[in-house]
Amino acid sequence: MRFVIIKDSHSEEASLRTIENVVKSLKTIAEVKILNFTPSLIEKLKKNDVVFSLAIGKRHDFIQGNIAAMLEGLNVTFIGSPAYTHYICLDKFTTKSLLRAYGISTPECALFDGKEFKGSMPTPPLIVKPVAEGSGIGVDLESLCGNVDLAKEVAKKKFERFNEPILIEKYVEGRELTIGLIGFGEHLKTLSPLEIDFSNLPKGVEKYYSQRVKKEYTKQTIYKCPAPLKNETIQKVQKVAKEVFEIVKAKDYLRIDMRLFKDVPYVIEVNSMPGLDPESSDIPKMIRAMSKDYDWLIKHIIRKALEFRGT
Numbered sequence: 001m002r003f004v005i006i007k008d009s010h011s012e013e014a015s016l017r018t019i020e021n022v023v024k025s026l027k028t029i030a031e032v033k034i035l036n037f038t039p040s041l042i043e044k045l046k047k048n049d050v051v052f053s054l055a056i057g058k059r060h061d062f063i064q065g066n067i068a069a070m071l072e073g074l075n076v077t078f079i080g081s082p083a084y085t086h087y088i089c090l091d092k093f094t095t096k097s098l099l100r101a102y103g104i105s106t107p108e109c110a111l112f113d114g115k116e117f118k119g120s121m122p123t124p125p126l127i128v129k130p131v132a133e134g135s136g137i138g139v140d141l142e143s144l145c146g147n148v149d150l151a152k153e154v155a156k157k158k159f160e161r162f163n164e165p166i167l168i169e170k171y172v173e174g175r176e177l178t179i180g181l182i183g184f185g186e187h188l189k190t191l192s193p194l195e196i197d198f199s200n201l202p203k204g205v206e207k208y209y210s211q212r213v214k215k216e217y218t219k220q221t222i223y224k225c226p227a228p229l230k231n232e233t234i235q236k237v238q239k240v241a242k243e244v245f246e247i248v249k250a251k252d253y254l255r256i257d258m259r260l261f262k263d264v265p266y267v268i269e270v271n272s273m274p275g276l277d278p279e280s281s282d283i284p285k286m287i288r289a290m291s292k293d294y295d296w297l298i299k300h301i302i303r304k305a306l307e308f309r310g311t
Contacts, residue, residue, distance in 0.1 A: 002046060003032045003302075006053040006067060014277040019054055021278050025298035026052070037067065042074065050306065051078040054276070056134075062090055064273050079305050081250045081272050088248050089272035092131050092167050095248070099267055102247050104240065106267045107170040107259075112155040114165070122170035126151040127208070128158060131165040134271070136211035138162055144171060144206065172268075174261035176209065177227055179241045180274065180283040182253045182297070183304045188245065190238040191286040195227035209257075218280065225289040229260075237265045244270060252305045255283055 003026045007019055019034065026032045035044055037055045045051070051071055057063025065086035071078045089095050096106045108122040111131065126145045130138035138158055145151035155166040176198070180191040198207040200220050206213060213221065226234070241256050248254075248270055255274035258265045275281035278294045287297045 001030045002049050003030055004045065004049045004051045005032065005034045006037050006041070006051060006055050007034060008055045008057065009036045009038065014275070014280060015054065015056065017279065018275070018277045018281075021294055022052065022054065022276065022298055025295045026302065029299070029302070037063065042070070045074070045076055049076060050302075051076055052302075053078065053080060053273075056273075062087065065090060077306075077309055079302060080252050081248075081254065085248050085250050085254075086272045089270045090132055092129075092269060093165065095270050096169075096267075099244060099247060099270075102243070104244060104247070104267055105264055107172050109167055109169040112152070112159060112166040112168065114159050117152065117155075117168070121148055121151075121168065124148060124151070125171040127169050127171040128154045129167055129169070130158060130162045131167045133162070133164075136209055136214045139208070139210040140212065141206050141210070143210065144208070169268075172259040172261050172266050174259045174266075175227075177237060177258045177260055177265070178255055178282050179237060179258065180253065180255045180286050181241055181245050181250070182283075182301055184251045184308050187304045187308065188242065189300075190241055191283070192226035192289055193229065193234060193237050194223060194225040194282055194286050194289075195229075197222035197224060223282075223285055225286055233260070233263055236263070240265050240267065248272070251308075253283065253301050 005019055005023060023032050035041055053067045055063055055067060065083045068086055069083035072083060088098060093111050096109055099106050110117050110119040110121045124147050128143045128145060128151050142154055145154055151168050155168055158166045176196040177193045179193045181188060183189045200222055201217055244256050244267060245254055255271040256267060257269040258267055274283055278284050284294055
């Protein structure tokens with residue numbers, strides 16, 4: 001067996017740090033090879049390889065789903081969710097439509113496709129953001145709108161900037177939570193919810209997870225894990241997380257962002273390939289709250305995935 005790490009040709013600092021630490025854990029189990037995602041990748045894969053893709057890709061290329069689809073077609077064993085999960089979760093409107101059909105609470109929303117607004121416009125306040133971006137891209141101070149006319153104006157501006165459909169979502173007041181899951185089937189483990197507290201941010205900075213809050217205000221953001229919630233609320237949040245994991249047909253690891261309002265967890269977003277940066281990513285923070293380390297996290301994901309696949 002050989003582990004193959006697939007990475008972007010041009011990786012940012014956090015991605016390189018993730019790759020370095022994943023390799024450090026995996027090389028104690030078997031040989032590890034790092035390959036760039038290029039047209040020649042298929043020729044470099046071997047029969048008994050186990051692939052762990054950490055390639056994020058560029059905007060709009062859906063590379064996470066494309067890599068999974070390629071590996072499925074080649075019948076190559078890989079860690080992480082199937083192509084279906086990635087394609088669903090990379091489009092927030094599609095994700096929310098699917099979850100709503102299954103009875104999962106998620107904020108009401110409409111969509112601007114560049115020509116018209118589709119769906120029923122929720123009542124303000126509203127949050128306006130691109131439908132297929134991650135890492136808070138396109139979420140900024142002007143994203144929060146107090147009336148429909150302003151939301152429509154902001155949506156049109158964001159469409160011009162990002163050239164993709166824009167989500168207009170009901171802004172849910174309440175506590176910001178994120179929750180990770182690792183494993184699959186009977187081995188699925190729901191981690192303790194992590195609360196993201198913005199109360200310490202300077203005046204004038206948005207009190208939600210915008211791009212600049214994620215990048216510039218990490219030190220002022222308060223992370224609480226486990227989140228200080230009643231036991232019954234934690235159980236409710238974990239129950240919803242498991243249901244979402246099953247609905248999107250995820251495998252191995254997933255992270256779900258929620259807002260808790262009047263003890264109801266509203267699913268905001270589902271991350272089919274959440275970050276694993278040991279310094280800044282949320283799932284490693286949850287693991288540390290369990291008195292486990294990063295090496296345990298990576299090996300747990302790998303071992304449970306291989307057990308399930310019979311490898």
